[in-house]
Amino acid sequence: MEQEIGARNVHPAVVILITLGAVFLGFQVVGPMIGFFFALPFYPGSVIEMTESLKNPLSDPGMKVPLFLMQGFGTLFGLILVPMYILKKFHRSVADLFKETIYMQAVLMIGAIVIVFMIVNSVFIEWNQNVTFPSGIEKWAKATEEQLAELTKYLTKFDSTGQMLLAVVVIAVLPAIGEELVFRGIIQRELFRGTNNIHVAIWISAAIFSAIHIQFYGFVPRMLLGALFGYLYYWSGNLWMPIIAHFINNGFTVVAMYLYQQGSVKMDIENAEAAPWSAVLFSAVITTALLYIFKKFYEKRRSVNFSDNTNEDNSTLIP
Template structure:
């Protein structure tokens, strides 16, 4: 049995690992509830398994392409060229898709007896939704700024130490720009936005983040999870850019207690890159420092407000469900705790309008880049 904690599934009883979950044990005030896993070593293995599975799946695909190229390993690009943009996107995206499909069952098993309640598939309210979606584009500005700065330093380092050039092959930006430009928007959205949004959120925020936050606390748990999330993207400038994105996505999950919100955030973040790619505009641009600084302020204010309007679970007498560690999981219905989310029509309206304004301005910027 996994080390599932009773506080997430039944706050009125405790279980030992050797005992059946159908046989409640009298609460022991001297025995603290054990935080759920995974711990740090196991989390590293889960994160590493994503990379390992992708490599293992990619190897037979590369062999098949080499065979199709007449056994010439140096000319595997020839079959790719014949496939066209959609075929190339399928070949590049298939290892990631299959890796997450293979990981889905063990991840759900590791989440315990009730993985749906542990992930928490409840919906947010309009206030939370407006704040979250309006944060996506400002955060992408911050990520772009970090990517640009880190890429300059990385290129200088590679010039001094050519050995590191091997990591350039992990550049997602370069692959997208050179290999799959021209693929249909739906194919790009599937492999670049939908698959990573669901798969990576299930593994990192749903499983790894759950264990690390419960065992290391919110600050260290979010930091460690975000580091792992960034590192699996491998290309150093991309790692630097992804790190703050991972932190914000994790905070969104903790505040809303809805698995759909990090998935939506991740999807919108990646989908914006897909739309830029499909438009023909350059994926990489040098963001203006003042815009990046403004984006930082915006994201900080948005996260502060989101926490003020965070989801909690309360009993009829007003008591808040407060286990000894941070969790997004739903308490069982029999416990008497009900989902409670503050609502503010003005806040929802303001951030909704801000999101619309951001989309309009971003669209105008892309159109100007294409026209220029």
């Protein structure tokens, strides 16, 4: 109770700024430094050679696994351990965020929602990639985008099934847990506390979530994805729901890329072309229907739980 009262005395903007600053240091500095030492046994050279390769890792095939490990430790430290401490300091026990029941019906609905929404989002992906910015900004944005694209291509050109599984952990499992802890578990909750408007909280946290990736030619589709995760959390009151959705989105992409490289499927998931409008419209209807069913499912569960225990603390149902 004292922690909760203490949190109420700290302005939401302060909590958000502390969170973003601590996450940045943990993800960009401390975590990768720790990961560097764990990655040394997986590099076919000396410490000095690996340090030199970090200046231009894409030219060294032996840097792929070390880069994955450094990124993984960055995510683990900066996006999971640091946010857990902040949650404990400003809110409540981290366990409270994960104590809600996971219903298989909800998981199946989320899987369908995420996959179908990919078709809808393809329109925004294609549109956003063709947006023009003022010349100075556009030059910088394109250079940044190309750098990230080259790094992604390097990391996701899998030489073995083991590398693909490592990528699933680093690209899907850890970010799903970490990014949802930060953007839904902390930032969305703080924005709601500050504005008392859940829709404002969801969309601003989604915009921050997208902006933090520094990929301007993917800003809108990623923001829409963040908003989707935000509403899944709001309607369910269960942080596992956006985590599962996030994992399915990233994990599906990684596995699809691997299968395409193996020649097992013909669909190139990296293709930025929009799906046919007929498919997009149909998918939009299906997505809307599934979201409505998901929302009603949790409204019914909430009603049942409340009637079973009128003294239940339902604060967790409002992110």
